[in-house]
Amino acid sequence: SVILFLNKVVISQVICKALLVPINPLFVCSRHIRNRYKRISASKMESATEPGESVAGKSTAMTAGQKKEDRMKRFRELHLKRNEARKLNHQEMVEEDKRLKLPSNWEAKKARMEWELQEGEKKNDCLARGEDYERVKLLEVSAEDAERWERKKKKKNPDPGFSGYAEAQLRQYHRLTKQIRPDMEEYEKQREACGEDFHPTTNSLIHGTHVPSKQGIDRMVEDVSEKQIEKRAKYSRRRAYNDDADIDYINERNAKFNKKAERFYGKYTAEIKQNLERGTAV
Numbered sequence: 001s002v003i004l005f006l007n008k009v010v011i012s013q014v015i016c017k018a019l020l021v022p023i024n025p026l027f028v029c030s031r032h033i034r035n036r037y038k039r040i041s042a043s044k045m046e047s048a049t050e051p052g053e054s055v056a057g058k059s060t061a062m063t064a065g066q067k068k069e070d071r072m073k074r075f076r077e078l079h080l081k082r083n084e085a086r087k088l089n090h091q092e093m094v095e096e097d098k099r100l101k102l103p104s105n106w107e108a109k110k111a112r113m114e115w116e117l118q119e120g121e122k123k124n125d126c127l128a129r130g131e132d133y134e135r136v137k138l139l140e141v142s143a144e145d146a147e148r149w150e151r152k153k154k155k156k157n158p159d160p161g162f163s164g165y166a167e168a169q170l171r172q173y174h175r176l177t178k179q180i181r182p183d184m185e186e187y188e189k190q191r192e193a194c195g196e197d198f199h200p201t202t203n204s205l206i207h208g209t210h211v212p213s214k215q216g217i218d219r220m221v222e223d224v225s226e227k228q229i230e231k232r233a234k235y236s237r238r239r240a241y242n243d244d245a246d247i248d249y250i251n252e253r254n255a256k257f258n259k260k261a262e263r264f265y266g267k268y269t270a271e272i273k274q275n276l277e278r279g280t281a282v
Contacts, residue, residue: 122137186213
């Protein structure tokens with residue numbers, strides 16, 4: 001800096017001599033000092049502004065770090081949600097597999113079991129209170145429901161018509177046994193006459209020893225020869241015709257035969273018929 005200062009002084013002297021201007025060394029020195037002071041002040045200002053720039057850099061770095069932390073936090077949350085969804089999907093898959101392995105009528109059986117359980121609890125409550133459960137139950141049934149149940153009971157056991165002599169004979173047997181009215185006096189007489197053999201054991205021999213009474217024989221003859229024959233002669237009921245039923249017969253005789261075959265083998269041929277209708281039969 002001293003060399004530069006001397007060089008500037010020499011140069012200024014040369015210029016002044018050339019221009020015939022008097023030289024003032026103090027002026028040259030003061031100007032150099034001012035320039036030097038300006039440079040030092042500028043350097044100090046630059047050094048003073050450097051910490052601010054570092055703070056701004058630090059704040060920028062902190063902002064980037066916060067953004068990264070937020071992104072990682074969201075990523076962890078999404079990861080947890082994905083695991084939770086995977087777990088729920090697995091649970092639903094297990095439940096669906098259980099439902100598929102259950103019988104087709106499981107829902108109806110479950111509802112029936114729940115209903116029976118509730119009915120049992122109600123019966124126990126009525127017994128504990130000393131009330132008749134049937135009467136309490138009827139108090140909760142409306143007239144419309146009662147009529148609907150009665151109609152359902154009537155339709156539950158309709159007369160399917162003639163399907164075979166064996167079934168016709170069985171129905172006739174049940175019909176006749178319902179008409180029997182026991183004679184208690186005759187019962188007591190027969191009990192006294194048989195004695196201990198009235199309740200037979202393996203050593204009892206009472207087969208073929210019973211002799212029917214004259215009144216019983218007359219009653220049987222009257223029923224067979226008059227009532228049944230007369231009723232059978234008058235019996236002529238037209239069966240209900242279903243318009244929606246499939247026509248799979250060529251005459252009346254074939255229709256009766258098909259109905260009889262359907263009663264015995266319908267459950268085995270139902271799937272074959274469905275396949276033929278869909279056109280998927282092999």
